[in-house]
Amino acid sequence: DIQMTQSPSSLSASVGDRVTITCQASQDISNYVNWYQQKPGKAPKLLIYDASNLEAGVPSRFRGSGSRTDFTFTINGLQPEDIATYYCQQYDKFGGGTKVEIK
Amino acid sequence: EVQLVESGGGLVRPGGSLRLSCAASGFTFKNYWMNWVRQAPGKGLVWVARISSDGTSPSYADSVKGRFTISRDNAKDTLYLQVNSLRAEDTAVYYCARWGGLQLDAFDIWGQGTKVIVSS
Numbered sequence: 001d002i003q004m005t006q007s008p009s010s011l012s013a014s015v016g017d018r019v020t021i022t023c024q025a026s027q028d029i030s031n032y033v034n035w036y037q038q039k040p041g042k043a044p045k046l047l048i049y050d051a052s053n054l055e056a057g058v059p060s061r062f063r064g065s066g067s068r069t070d071f072t073f074t075i076n077g078l079q080p081e082d083i084a085t086y087y088c089q090q091y092d093k094f095g096g097g098t099k100v101e102i103k
Numbered sequence: 104e105v106q107l108v109e110s111g112g113g114l115v116r117p118g119g120s121l122r123l124s125c126a127a128s129g130f131t132f133k134n135y136w137m138n139w140v141r142q143a144p145g146k147g148l149v150w151v152a153r154i155s156s157d158g159t160s161p162s163y164a165d166s167v168k169g170r171f172t173i174s175r176d177n178a179k180d181t182l183y184l185q186v187n188s189l190r191a192e193d194t195a196v197y198y199c200a201r202w203g204g205l206q207l208d209a210f211d212i213w214g215q216g217t218k219v220i221v222s223s
Binding site: 032034036038042043044045046049050055087089092093094095096097 | 140147148149150153164198200203207208209210211213214215216
């Protein structure tokens, strides 16, 4: 049973900062990781699929990378509207989430 | 517009039942596998159940196996989740989510969620 370990669980950064979130799989999953954004009271939204592919309409400041067991999600230039919780996901497993706040 | 709209949530006593529905529009529903994902208050996302495009291959998280049943009516473009023997720990917002398929191997479309509260 694959586990997805996401870190950190929360972070605080300033507008314009680069924000990095990591997700580690318990076994080799190739590039099968997706990243979602969930704003308070809203449904999750797909941002990145297959580790590095940007979903249509998603701003290019959102990036994904990694393969096998180690994956990274980056926001290049944090914006106020990026305040949300971010989740990695592989098949039927989600990471625990990372709450991103503005400093 | 591609859309999923859930309904059927509410307040139910422990041991009770509900049927959640998810109405799809804006895409060819019968071509997609569909899922239910839930989120307990203040907690993360948890996958609950999945069903194949033709409805013949359901699968469930261990925590709901034997109590929940996923089904679909492709003629009505609607996904269902029958939830029985409800427990306090089933309290959550339940989202339906489309699996994008081979081209987009992710939950690409989500509904707005329906809230289930299990309490006496």
